[in-house]
Every structure is written in structure tokens, then in C-alpha cells.
Amino acid sequence: MTNRPLRLLLDFDARSQRDKEQPPAFLHRRDRKFALTCQEQGLAPTPERWMAHMDRLSGPGASADKSQQLLRLWQRIRMLFMLVGAVFGVLTMAGLLFYDAGQRINITVILGFVLLQILLALYTSLQALIGWQPWHWLLRRFGAHTPGAGSMPGGMQPLLMAEAAHRGGTCFALTGLVTLLIMVVIQDLAFGWSTTLDTAAASYHQLVVAIAAPWSWLWPDAVPTLELVEATRFFRADSGSSGAAPLAWGQWWPFVAMVWTFWVLLPRLLLALIATGLVHHRARTALNNHPGMHALLYRMETPTLDTGNENNDAADQPDTRTNASLQPLPDTHILLCWAGGGDPELPDSLAGPHSLILKAGGRATLAEDRHAIEQAGTALSQRGAGAILVITRSWEPPTGELQDFLESAREHWPDNTLIALVPMAQNAEQAPATHQLQPWLRFTERMADPHLQVSVPQLAWQDPYRLEEDRT
Incomplete structure (x- = not known):
């Protein structure tokens, strides 16, 4: 049948039915990334482009x-x-x-x-x-x-x-x-x-x-x-x-x-x-008016957040269990401030006179994020450094955009580059609260990257493994 709007409606309805079997967090990250890609290319994220994008992801033979x-x-x-x-x-x-x-x-x-x-x-x-x-x-x-x-x-x-x-x-x-x-x-x-x-x-x-x-x-x-x-x-x-x-x-x-x-x-x-x-x-x-269209537009317009609550019941408490732990801060002079992390200034223990400080995420465009990845990759190769610090805000949970950024960075940075997430408190001279660090530990555990860790500035911690003691 050559009726294109009807075909689009039926394909979208079938895709929405299949998406019900996927975790909401996965759908949110997938559709939010599609919307950001369209924004970078100057295109409107229309249902036609979204369905074509889904067909490319699914591969041939996966039509409804x-x-x-x-x-x-x-x-x-x-x-x-x-x-x-x-x-x-x-x-x-x-x-x-x-x-x-x-x-x-x-x-x-x-x-x-x-x-x-x-x-x-x-x-x-x-x-x-x-x-x-x-x-x-x-x-x-x-x-x-x-x-x-x-x-x-x-x-x-x-x-x-x-x-x-x-x-x-x-x-x-x-x-x-x-x-x-x-x-x-x-x-x-x-x-x-x-x-x-x-x-x-x-x-x-x-x-x-x-x-x-x-x-x-x-x-x-x-x-x-x-x-x-x-x-x-x-x-x-x-x-x-x-x-x-x-x-x-x-x-x-x-x-x-x-x-x-x-x-x-x-x-x-x-x-x-x-x-x-x-x-x-x-x-x-x-x-x-399709319910799936309303949900799709919400996912494309809303940034993804990791709240740590995997349950459906609002009365349940977030799941705070994790096998990850804080790691020592690596010795490196390459810092990347993510989504306003480190503002208004970084502590002296992190930023020295010879430090390379890059910014990405937040209000930065995808092109600026890609440029920051290329600059960091060049610095890692030239300086022979094997680690980079990603400065974040401890009170803001990890986002799907950060996960996409790190996955893209892995493709451009040297192999075995150690990425240390450094959640900073609102007062840079104080340590982040324990409950604020737990989402970041769960984030690294979910990423399953052996060269991704969470570290904290030594100036506020007498013992870098104090979080383990607080948990026990």
C-alpha cells in the first residue's frame, strides 16, 4: 500500500509495542542521543527520521x-x-x-x-x-x-x-x-x-x-x-x-x-x-496523538538522569548497593570539566600551572564536545599521560549524555587510558557527601569499564577509602 502516513503509523505503533519490552533508561538514552544528533545536524527530530534511524539500528530484515x-x-x-x-x-x-x-x-x-x-x-x-x-x-x-x-x-x-x-x-x-x-x-x-x-x-x-x-x-x-x-x-x-x-x-x-x-x-x-x-x-x-509519540517526545526533550532507583514502586527506597569503591586519585595534568564541574574554580591540588583544562557537556554543543575529546586525545598522546580527570558535580547524578561522551571518547583516546571521575562538592574545600558519591560508583559499575573509576581530591579526605568504612 502506497499510503505513506498509514504505513508510518503502523510501523510506529509496532515499534512502540516492541519498545515496551525495553528498560526505560535504555529508551531514554537512545532517543535523547538521537535528538541531540539531529540538533547538531540542524534537523528536526521528526517521526519519519526517528523511524529511519531505528531501521538503521535494527539492520535489514527487522521491519515490523x-x-x-x-x-x-x-x-x-x-x-x-x-x-x-x-x-x-x-x-x-x-x-x-x-x-x-x-x-x-x-x-x-x-x-x-x-x-x-x-x-x-x-x-x-x-x-x-x-x-x-x-x-x-x-x-x-x-x-x-x-x-x-x-x-x-x-x-x-x-x-x-x-x-x-x-x-x-x-x-x-x-x-x-x-x-x-x-x-x-x-x-x-x-x-x-x-x-x-x-x-x-x-x-x-x-x-x-x-x-x-x-x-x-x-x-x-x-x-x-x-x-x-x-x-x-x-x-x-x-x-x-x-x-x-x-x-x-x-x-x-x-x-x-x-x-x-x-x-x-x-x-x-x-x-x-x-x-x-x-x-x-x-x-x-x-x-x-499516539501514547508512544508523547513518550518519545518526552524522552527526546528531557536529559537522562541516573537516580539509582530501579524499582517501580514510588514507596521503595533507591537501591544503594554497589561493588565499586573509591580509588586513589591518579597523577595527571589533564582535566576535563563536565557540565559545569569545578565552577567557579578548581582546588590547587587538582589544577596546577601546567594543567590542561578542557570543558564539555552542559551547555556545550556536540561539536564542542567532540573538539574537547580530540584535544584530550592529542594531549594524552603527546604528554605520554595515561590518565585523565573528569570533574563533575557530586550533587547531580550521572546522565546518559556523560555515558555517550565517555563511550565516544574511548574510540579516540589511547588504549588503557585511565578515566577518573572526580565528583566535587559545592564547596571545593570539602568532601562530597557519601550519598552523593554512591550514584557515581553505581555508574562506573554499570559501565563495566576496567579503566573507569571514581576518585576524590585528597585535600578533603584523610583516607581515600573512607566511604567503605561509612558503608559498613
Whole structure:
């Protein structure tokens, strides 16, 4: 199905269902990183770009099977309506134009059938707008309501059924018109008009002129004259030619062709296009209102924080257990202040006259972060240093952006570079509180990097392993 908004809605719904199996922290870091990448490239993080990004991450062959099955199901339903409509268009027109040389083809019957088609087209559109589904039996027949096939989000089924019905009606009208033109060529059709009501020829002429008003300027010959109406009236007891010129019997066919074109084919075609536009609009609206879209926008706009609480119950206390411990501060002159860490100034025990102090994170752009990584990598290589201090704020938990930064830095810095996270207290001359250091220890434990540790400035600690004593 070439309906792009509908395909996007179904793929997004399937992706949201699969994301429910992932940890919220993982989803937050993944989508926040995508938003920051789009911001760096000057692009808007639209659902289309997000789905394309997810497809690249998942790799080939990982598309949503359920959404593809649902699209193929509706494709088959639409093709069924079009095929049935095309067949019935041929049969119906052949029945309306049946002529056995003993009775003329009644124009009044054709006009009544055209009126019936207009009412059916309006009825189909009305049931879609009010959300009524008279096609439940067909959907069950195709398995649209079975658990394996999935369900259509956003109340799309009535509109999709209306679109399929209008497409079938368009094929019905088109094949009917073609059948009419073919029979005009290969047969000598005799048209006339008759009605049980006491109707004068002048009144009937006014009716057909009103019906022919849309094309009277385009094809004047397709508008019956009063003389033609008077000459082609027949009665049930009339065997054929009483008072009527046989040449006039065939002059109705342009009027019949235009009636079918303007009052059957064009309304169905117009309603099919409107139904397709409504499907697009409803799919976009359903995508914007999708619960997964609200959660995605929140994850992309909100920085990730590690609170240490892995439980779902708000009454539970955060899990503070960790196997990591504080490590001695390495001897290095390369410092990287993350997200305002070390402001307003660093203690003298950390920053010496020959120290290289870099800044990243916080209000820095991704380009500035990348430049800081390159500068630190160059300094590590030139100075032969094997460690770098990352100064942070102890009262702010580790963020997903810091994790992404460290993972990216590992790709550019020399192997076995020791990274020491140094959480600083608000007063640089004091030690951070024990409960503020625990999230950082859990962060290094979760990173599972043997060359990543947490250290503290010696000026505030008599024993660098004092935290272990406090925990016991």
C-alpha cells in the first residue's frame, strides 16, 4: 500500500509495542542521543527520521512483521472491492442496455439506477464519517480482527473501508462506461422513455435538461431536445414504432454516456480521493496523538538522569548497593570539566600551572564536545599521560549524555587510558557527601569499564577509602 502516513503509523505503533519490552533508561538514552544528533545536524527530530534511524539500528530484515501483514490485508481488501466493482460494472451495464428489438431501453430506468448509485456513494461516505462499520463480516472473513493480524490504531477501519468501497465504485463506473461505449459501437441500441405516471413530454424534457446542465456547455449534442423527447416516448402496449422515427431511438446515447460519467463515475472518483485524503489526515492525527509519540517526545526533550532507583514502586527506597569503591586519585595534568564541574574554580591540588583544562557537556554543543575529546586525545598522546580527570558535580547524578561522551571518547583516546571521575562538592574545600558519591560508583559499575573509576581530591579526605568504612 502506497499510503505513506498509514504505513508510518503502523510501523510506529509496532515499534512502540516492541519498545515496551525495553528498560526505560535504555529508551531514554537512545532517543535523547538521537535528538541531540539531529540538533547538531540542524534537523528536526521528526517521526519519519526517528523511524529511519531505528531501521538503521535494527539492520535489514527487522521491519515490523505485524504492520506489514496488516498493510497487505488492507491491500487485498481494496483489490477485492476493485475487482468485484469492475466485474459488476460490466454486468450491470450489459443488463441495463439489454435490447431484444421488441422493447426499447428505458431512459427512466437508467436515471433511477444512477440516482441509486449516488445514494450509495453518499451512504458509504456517511458511515465512514460517523464511524459505523457495516463491513464487520468481511473483516472477520479476512482475519482483520484476529490477534495475529493486529488491529488498526486510531479508528482507521471505517475510513479504510470507505476508501476501498469508493475505489470499487470507481472501477464499477469506469467499466460500465466502457461497456456502454462498446455496445454503442457493436449494437444498434434503441432508447426511449416511459413512465406509469401522467408525465408530459415537456416536463420530462425539463428534467433531462436539468440533469444535463453540468455538461451542456461542453457537449451540446448530449442534451436531448424537446423534439427528441416527444419522438421517443413509448408505452407498454406499443410494439415499437408507432409515430417514432427509428433514427431518433439511438440519439440518446450521448446523454446516457454523460449521465454515467458526471453522476456516477466522477462522484465516485471524487469521493475516493477525499477518502484517501481523510485516511492520510486521520493517520497523521493518530500518530500525533499516539501514547508512544508523547513518550518519545518526552524522552527526546528531557536529559537522562541516573537516580539509582530501579524499582517501580514510588514507596521503595533507591537501591544503594554497589561493588565499586573509591580509588586513589591518579597523577595527571589533564582535566576535563563536565557540565559545569569545578565552577567557579578548581582546588590547587587538582589544577596546577601546567594543567590542561578542557570543558564539555552542559551547555556545550556536540561539536564542542567532540573538539574537547580530540584535544584530550592529542594531549594524552603527546604528554605520554595515561590518565585523565573528569570533574563533575557530586550533587547531580550521572546522565546518559556523560555515558555517550565517555563511550565516544574511548574510540579516540589511547588504549588503557585511565578515566577518573572526580565528583566535587559545592564547596571545593570539602568532601562530597557519601550519598552523593554512591550514584557515581553505581555508574562506573554499570559501565563495566576496567579503566573507569571514581576518585576524590585528597585535600578533603584523610583516607581515600573512607566511604567503605561509612558503608559498613
